[in-house]
Amino acid sequence: MPKQLVIASTPLAEWALLPKHEKQEIPERVGFMIRQEEGDYKCIDYLVAFKEICRLAAKPVDEDCRVKMCEWCYQVVDFCKFRRETVGIGMSYLDRYLCSRKGRRSLSDRKEYQLVAMTCLYIAIKIHEPLEMETSLLADLSRGCYTEMEFANMEKKILEALVWRVSGPTPLGFAQNLLLFLPETVHSAVRGAIFDYARYQTELAIADHYFVKIKPSLTGMAAVMNAMEGMDTSLLSAKFQSKFIHTVTKYTEIDMKEVEHIQDRLSKIMLALLNDEQKKKMEALIDLEDEEEEEEYARRSRHSKSRSRSPFSSPEVGASRKVMRSPRGSSHKSPTRSGSRHKSSSSSVDQ
Missing domain, CATH: 1.10.472.10 (Cyclin-like)
Structure with missing residues (x-):
């Protein structure tokens, strides 16, 4: 399930330190990077x-x-x-x-x-x-x-x-430059949060052999789109997202249909990480919250009964809440940096 970003917990220092470019330079620079990935790189x-x-x-x-x-x-x-x-x-x-x-x-x-x-x-x-x-x-x-x-x-x-060609484009490089197509009215903190979440996804993609044959522009754009779709609409409206896509397709040759396939792949990787590393913790957290909600509901119910003496019994709170409340995964919190920090007891490949 996709995750939603929490602006307050996102490190924005790196985004703030990135070089600023003139708006008119962006299409030319992205176009050059696309020519690189289709040529020697x-x-x-x-x-x-x-x-x-x-x-x-x-x-x-x-x-x-x-x-x-x-x-x-x-x-x-x-x-x-x-x-x-x-x-x-x-x-x-x-x-x-x-x-x-x-x-x-x-x-x-x-x-x-x-x-x-x-x-x-x-x-x-x-x-x-x-x-x-x-x-x-x-x-x-x-x-x-x-x-x-x-x-x-x-x-x-x-x-x-490599014929000494060592300055090629990367998915994160594309993500960084594509974000410059966002309207200037988008808050810098929102831009920084999108960049950080996009970076997280590009780091996951690096370890997946599937992405070897995928153009960095597609991976970078997919990471940005997933990050934007994870934003609350109060921070980044659907109108701004549509305008961003329109601008990108206008000035670049990036195929949005291909991007959608890459988005799905990245989402599956993140979902797999969630299932492997956090599922038990999340289930325990949900159960704990359910218990707390039941206790709170029961307390209020007893308080209400003592005041109104209602003849009607309260519903089975736990069962109804679990059905009505959206799953924990759909509350979409920002992935932590530790999620992309791989743990390995050995640096060697089995030989």
Whole structure:
């Protein structure tokens, strides 16, 4: 079930620090990013395209390998206080490398795949963060699996395969720029909340192999649309949402029908997380609230009886309330940052 944002609990500092651009620049910049994703930065589903390589391997790379490496990467950037978008940038390097002729063979060797993924994060940090991570630290983080020289050699190999194209668009980059199409009358706090929820969804998408073949513009737009649809209409009216969609379709080539499919995929991921991690807690919370409501209703009923001496008995409150009240999931609270922080006891892919 979709979640509704709570503005007061949303960190807005990062949105406030984002660079401001002139309105007339936005269509040109988004158009350039779309041309990038359709050109040199285009990706394919390499697990399908090169399935013969995977079939011949004893332990080929699979979708779970991506999940584990994403978990590890997020743990590293969180510990080092880097931006979480850097993980998405690094994973985009990984995907494009695995699509290349040089990178295909890594699909048959999990140990090499892990080396590639770690090196891609290292490259992303070196280029997009103010501080550089030493290869010696990377070797330590690998728990002795790889040497500094192996990381250095792999870095050179990856950059050559990517033809040194390391400034491609990301889903979060699209989300950030597309939000600039919102009417200027939309409050900055609302913009910040939408951005934060969209960012949360793009982080989830990074770990899902399904999104490898999806254009970043579609993922970014879908994340924004889900975030906007989760907003209370008192904060963002349906009129503003319609105007936003009209403006985006007017100035970009983004297909809203395709966006809807991606929205559904993102919603299912969030719903799966809710079911796995919070279902029991929510059920317990609902039961507790039902008990409190029953006690309160009974107290008021006794108080009313003592005053009016009504001959009519009170209804079965618990049963009726559970039927009439909307489910807990439909009250849509903002996902916490911890929801997107993956927990992993090991940084390695099973080899």
